[in-house]
Every structure is written in C-alpha cells, then in structure tokens.
Amino acid sequence: MSAAPEFAGKKIVMLAGPGESTDILFHALDAEFGVHRIIVETPVGQKQLLKRRAEKLGWATVMGQIAFKLLVAAPLGRSSRPRLQSLKQAHGLNDGALPEDRTIRVPSVNDPACIATLQALNPDVVVVNGTRIIAKRVLTSLSCPFINTHAGITPLYRGVHGGYWALANDDAANCGVSVHLVDAGIDTGGIIAQARIQPEPEDNFTTYPLLQLIAGLPLLKDAIRAALAGTITLQPAPEGSSRLWSHPTLAEYRANRRRNGTR
Known part of the structure; x- marks a missing residue:
C-alpha cells in the first residue's frame, strides 16, 4: 500500500517476530501510512528458550x-x-497474514543479514514488535529511531505480561501500555507515550495483551508521525521501582487469584 500523501517518500519498516500481534500491527499501520517492508525473524526454539x-x-x-x-x-x-474476536471486530482489527511480497525473513534480528537488509532499505523509522532483545550493533546500524509498543507501563513493568502483573500487585493505576524508543536494554528506552487500560469482568490473562495493543495503537501512530517529522519528545518515567517480570508460575497465579481475584 502506498503511503499517505503527507508521508510520501518516507519509509516505515517493521522488525518483528511472527504472531498475531505482528499481523494486527502491520495491517493497522499499513492502512494509515503504508508499510514499506516487514522483516520477520525466526523465533528462538522452545528448547533453547x-x-x-x-x-x-x-x-x-x-x-x-x-x-x-x-x-x-x-x-x-x-x-x-469469543471475547477476543469481539474485541477485534469492535476495533476493526485485521489479523490476516502478512503479504509475502513485502515480507523479508531473517534468522534473527541480530544476524548480519538483518543489518544488511535494514541498511539497504534505509528506513525513516523502524517499528519493533515481538522480537528477541535487539543488539546495540543493530540499533546503531541506522540513524533513524526504533520504536516499540510494550505491553506494560515501563519501567515499572518491564519484561512480559505487564498488565497481568500490575493487577496481581493491586496496582491497577499502572495497568497499561507504553510506546518507547528501543535501546539495548529490556524495555528501558525513553518513553514516548503511555496509556492505561480498564479490563472488564470477562477479561483475563489471555485478553489483557489485546486490550493493551488496542490502547497502544493510537499512541504508536502518533509516535510514528512524530518520528517522520523529527519531533519525537520523551516523557518522564512514572514513579516507582523498575522491575523485570517473567511468566507467572501455577502457584503464583493461584495465589494471586485467591488474594485479589486477578485472572
């Protein structure tokens, strides 16, 4: 799809892992701006992970x-x-497959082939989604910003399942999503924008990420516009301790469910 007139000549490239959130982001951004190419890495094998x-x-x-x-x-x-499908329909989300003619496959975002591809494409902004940690050598291979949408309020809820952990910690005020610059750390880049979500009673661990994606999409689009215009501004981090969160264990989930009902 060609870019909107105001972005003519600008190149948006996605750097992503395979998955539904990548598909949704691609179609949403392509409809708004026109995505030039999407580079998709092969995920780390389950045994190695x-x-x-x-x-x-x-x-x-x-x-x-x-x-x-x-x-x-x-x-x-x-x-x-049914809840997930209802949310997609209500917000006009397209989770169709990526167009093969604009998709480039690489072994890893940190592979030399990825760096060579990025440099050949010469994008004006790189939108990151669902990749492994990106090495500094990749981030410094281009002069343009790398922007990520993180399912959590950074730096309080870095890592994974930030919405779930905020609710489990009785911290609903920090249950949300962040759009930030990517650096060599784990969700430690400068914050561009953040938004909070308010889950409904029927929501749970498996629907929070989609709610966060829905809330983050307008922020991401604004961030891309700012990146293309060269006007990105950063906001202060929320107060609190920075922590890297992982997947809950069965015991942790059951304890949180008993204590405050977090699903």
Missing part, C-alpha cells in the same frame, strides 16, 4: 511456568476466543 530461562530463574520456576501455561493459560485462551 527454556534452557535460557532456567539459567536465569532455575528449573523449579520454569516447571511452574510450564504448568501454568498448560493448566491455566491454554484453557483460558480457548474459553476467551
């Missing part, structure tokens, strides 16, 4: 996370399909 996580958290925690995924997250995801 679990091994890395165990090195950081220990196997007991990882086994508890696997139990949560199998016994809670998977059934919740199945029962929440």
Whole structure:
C-alpha cells in the first residue's frame, strides 16, 4: 500500500517476530501510512528458550511456568476466543497474514543479514514488535529511531505480561501500555507515550495483551508521525521501582487469584 500523501517518500519498516500481534500491527499501520517492508525473524526454539530461562530463574520456576501455561493459560485462551474476536471486530482489527511480497525473513534480528537488509532499505523509522532483545550493533546500524509498543507501563513493568502483573500487585493505576524508543536494554528506552487500560469482568490473562495493543495503537501512530517529522519528545518515567517480570508460575497465579481475584 502506498503511503499517505503527507508521508510520501518516507519509509516505515517493521522488525518483528511472527504472531498475531505482528499481523494486527502491520495491517493497522499499513492502512494509515503504508508499510514499506516487514522483516520477520525466526523465533528462538522452545528448547533453547527454556534452557535460557532456567539459567536465569532455575528449573523449579520454569516447571511452574510450564504448568501454568498448560493448566491455566491454554484453557483460558480457548474459553476467551469469543471475547477476543469481539474485541477485534469492535476495533476493526485485521489479523490476516502478512503479504509475502513485502515480507523479508531473517534468522534473527541480530544476524548480519538483518543489518544488511535494514541498511539497504534505509528506513525513516523502524517499528519493533515481538522480537528477541535487539543488539546495540543493530540499533546503531541506522540513524533513524526504533520504536516499540510494550505491553506494560515501563519501567515499572518491564519484561512480559505487564498488565497481568500490575493487577496481581493491586496496582491497577499502572495497568497499561507504553510506546518507547528501543535501546539495548529490556524495555528501558525513553518513553514516548503511555496509556492505561480498564479490563472488564470477562477479561483475563489471555485478553489483557489485546486490550493493551488496542490502547497502544493510537499512541504508536502518533509516535510514528512524530518520528517522520523529527519531533519525537520523551516523557518522564512514572514513579516507582523498575522491575523485570517473567511468566507467572501455577502457584503464583493461584495465589494471586485467591488474594485479589486477578485472572
């Protein structure tokens, strides 16, 4: 799709992992601006991912996370399909497949092939979604900004499932989404904008991310406009301790459910 007249000649490139959120973001941004290309990395293999996580958290925690995924997250995801579909329809979200003629596959965002591709495309802004941590050598290979939408209020809820953890911590005021610049850390880049969400009673662990994506899309579009105009401004971080969050274990989820009802 060609870019809107005011962005003629500007190139928006997405750098992403495969998945539904990437599909939704692509179509939303393509309809608004025209996305030049989308570079999609091959995700880390499950065995390697679990091994890395165990090195950081220990196997007991990882086994508890696997139990949560199998016994809670998977059934919740199945029962929440009508709610998820309703949200997509209500907000006009398109989760169709990416166009192959504009999709470039790379082994990793940190692979030399990715850097070469980015430099050849020479984008005006790179929109990041669902990738592994991007190495500094990639971020410095271009002069344009890299922008990410994070499902949590940074820097309080870095890592994963920021909406869930805010609610589990009785911190609904910080249940939301952040649009930020990407640096070599984990969700530590400068904050461009943030928004809070207010889940309904039927929402749960598997629907919070879509609510966050919906709330984040207008912020991301504004950030892209600012990036293309060279007028990005950053806002102060909210008060509180910065923490990196991981997946809940089965025991943690059950304890939070008993304590304050967080689903």
